[in-house]
Amino acid sequence: MAAGPDPIRSFQDFFRLVRQSMAALLWPDQCLLCGAWLREDAERGVCTPCLARIRPLSPATLCRTCGKPGLPPTGTGDGRCPACREAPPAFDAARAFAVYDTSLRQLILHYKFKHQSRLHIPLGHLMGLALATHFPREEIALVTHVPLHWRRRMARGFDQTELLARFLARRSGRRHVALLKRTRHVPPQSTLDLARRTDNIRGTFACRWPGKCRARTVLLVDDILTTGATVNECARVLKEAGAARVLVLTLARVELD
Numbered sequence: 001m002a003a004g005p006d007p008i009r010s011f012q013d014f015f016r017l018v019r020q021s022m023a024a025l026l027w028p029d030q031c032l033l034c035g036a037w038l039r040e041d042a043e044r045g046v047c048t049p050c051l052a053r054i055r056p057l058s059p060a061t062l063c064r065t066c067g068k069p070g071l072p073p074t075g076t077g078d079g080r081c082p083a084c085r086e087a088p089p090a091f092d093a094a095r096a097f098a099v100y101d102t103s104l105r106q107l108i109l110h111y112k113f114k115h116q117s118r119l120h121i122p123l124g125h126l127m128g129l130a131l132a133t134h135f136p137r138e139e140i141a142l143v144t145h146v147p148l149h150w151r152r153r154m155a156r157g158f159d160q161t162e163l164l165a166r167f168l169a170r171r172s173g174r175r176h177v178a179l180l181k182r183t184r185h186v187p188p189q190s191t192l193d194l195a196r197r198t199d200n201i202r203g204t205f206a207c208r209w210p211g212k213c214r215a216r217t218v219l220l221v222d223d224i225l226t227t228g229a230t231v232n233e234c235a236r237v238l239k240e241a242g243a244a245r246v247l248v249l250t251l252a253r254v255e256l257d
Contacts, residue, residue: 029045031045031046031047031050032045032046032106032107032110032116032119033046033047033050033103033106033107034047034049034050036049043118043121044118044119044121044122045110045116045118045119045122046107046119046122050103051122051125051126053103054097054098054101054103054104054126055098055099056097056098056126056129056130056133057069057095057096057097057098057099057130057253059095059133059134062095063079063080063081063084064078064079064080064093065079065080065081065084065088065089065092065093065094066081066083066084066089066093066094066228067093067094067095067096067134067225067248067253068081068083068084068253069099069253069255089228089232089235090232090233090235090236090239090246091220091228091231091232091235091246091247091248092235092245092246092247093134093135093247093248094225094228094231094247094248094249094250095130095133095134095135095247095248095249095250096130096225096249096250096251096252096253097126097127097129097130097250097251097252098126098251098252098253099252099253099254099255100224100252100253100254100255104251104252105252107119107122107123108123108223108224108251108252111123111160111223112156112160112223113156115157117157117158117160117163120160120163120164120167121167123164123251124163124164124167124168124171125171126251127164127167127168127221127249127251128168128171128172130249131168131172131219131249134249135219135247135249138217138219138245138247139217140172140174140217140218140219140247141174141175141213141216141217141218142174142175142176142177142179142212142213142216142217142218142219143165143168143169143172143174143175143176143177143218143219143221144165144176144177144178144179144180144213144218144219144220144221144238145159145161145162145164145165145176145178145180145220145221145222146161146180146220146221146222146230146231146234147159147161147162147178147180147181147182147205148160148161148162148182149182149184149185150182151185152185160223161221161222161223162178164221164223164251165221168219168221168249174219177209177212177213178208179207179208179209179212179213179218179238179241180205180206180207180208180234180237180238181205181206181208182204182205183203183204183205183206184203184204197226197227197229197230200229201229201230201233202233204233205233205234205237206237207237207238207240207241210241210242211242213238213241213242213243214241214242214243215242215243215244216243216244217243217244217245217246217247218238218243218245218246218247219247219248219249220234220235220238220246220247220248220249221248221249221250222248222249222250223250223251223252224250224251224252224253224254225248225250225252225253225254226253226254226256227256228248231248231250234246235248
């Protein structure tokens, strides 16, 4: 039996559209980064020059597993960072569009915390570039995302990672499936020190439909990768559900010492 519409999501989406429409009437549209008046880019919230100034990560010096930048050029050693050699993660590879620096950080903060859900369009375009750059030959069967808990989704009005994943799936001609669900509400990872993040997130996710990912390559989408604890837990759950490979794609990567 097909599931009916989610009344909570419908309610949230309606009021998100109302809020954005009122904001468009009350305040002239300017680029969220430089303040320039927007014309052709008005529906996106950021001008083309500002978007073009965000420098993407080059594949040449990334750990071939976790995507950490700063390694010797490809062809030296085994291409993995010390952390991945010592404790290989559950995912097969993780990549990000760019480092979490000033411009991209500002856009992500506007997107998540200032009701700028329209930014999923330009940010989704950046993720599309990253997908084409880092996973050009992967036979990806499904695109899924790291979900918010329903309480946090209700407070925010939308799930920022779900919007990105759906946009990316449409642009790349792939199917988006919400494979994962949150089983409990935990403190946001960003509020915890690095040592506590793995314990905080363990046991937080479950796979809704194991049969849909069995023996398939899944692209897991998130907004920011810091320690990798969240995407690693999601990948572990997907692998237990039968996924053959799990590739991770994020907008940004935080550079840790």
